[in-house]
Amino acid sequence: MEPNLKLDLKLNEYLQKGETVLNFEEFIEVLETVKSLGWSKFENDKNESTISDLDMRGIFKMVDVDKSGTISRTELKMACKYLGKRYGINDAGTWQGLMRAADSDGDGKLSYAEFKQIIQMAENSIRVKNLKK
Structure with missing residues (x-):
């Protein structure tokens, strides 16, 4: 079934x-x-996201408050509470660091592809943390 x-x-x-x-x-x-x-939650042995693409797009749209198609630093700061609850990373500085690492074109905004990368990095961080336990 x-x-x-x-x-x-x-x-x-x-x-x-x-x-x-x-x-x-x-x-x-x-x-x-x-x-x-x-x-x-987060028990995926493969190096891939545990969130479906449809759910990822939904999260992206929710975080993209101004509907510009990108996520600004301000929008990411506002989303930190939700993302922190989902990923257990509550420090806004950590999210800002992930954003800098994923912002491949350096424009200070996250495209959908860059946002997807930041979520995958957060999930990998959780996997590493869980392995150390």
Whole structure:
């Protein structure tokens, strides 16, 4: 059975019961279903992003507040809280450093390709941190 379908079926069980809020035990049960489907945060042995291209584009559009098609330093600073929560890197200076490293044309803005690179660098940083544990 397709993983998304299995999770949808599990969630539909609760909806059919008329439940729109999960108690703690039900929440744990849903998380166990997710885990049994092989979904986990940042557990990708390959050197590739764990985020789908569609999700990556969604994050890019969300962070690109002025809809210019690029992410400025200011927009990146504003996005640090979200990105910090997602990647566990809460220091704005770290994100600024990643931005400088990914900004291949040096214009101070991130194109989508450069943004994708910054996210991959953040994921690699998490992988290295997890390996040291």
